[in-house]
Amino acid sequence: MPKDRIPTYQQTYPSDLAIIDALKLEGLQPANGQTVAALFKLRTGDREHLSGLYWPSDAVPL
Numbered sequence: 001m002p003k004d005r006i007p008t009y010q011q012t013y014p015s016d017l018a019i020i021d022a023l024k025l026e027g028l029q030p031a032n033g034q035t036v037a038a039l040f041k042l043r044t045g046d047r048e049h050l051s052g053l054y055w056p057s058d059a060v061p062l
Helices: 020-025
Strands: 008-010 038-044 047-053
Touching: none
Parallel strands: 008 038
Antiparallel strands: 038 047
16 A cells, blocks of 8 residues: 555444544553554545544544
8 A cells, every 4th residue: 555545434333443532432542653554534424523643542532
């Protein structure tokens, strides 16, 4: 996969990745400089939401 291409998941994503809200529930936050591992696109009705997915193992305590 080219470096400039970020994987994007729709409606569901792998359980080993987490959105920021899930990290916060675990008492974590993305580390300084930590980039998103993937993007999560969720469509609800006529709206579309886009969230970054992070590796919890790279996150740091709040």
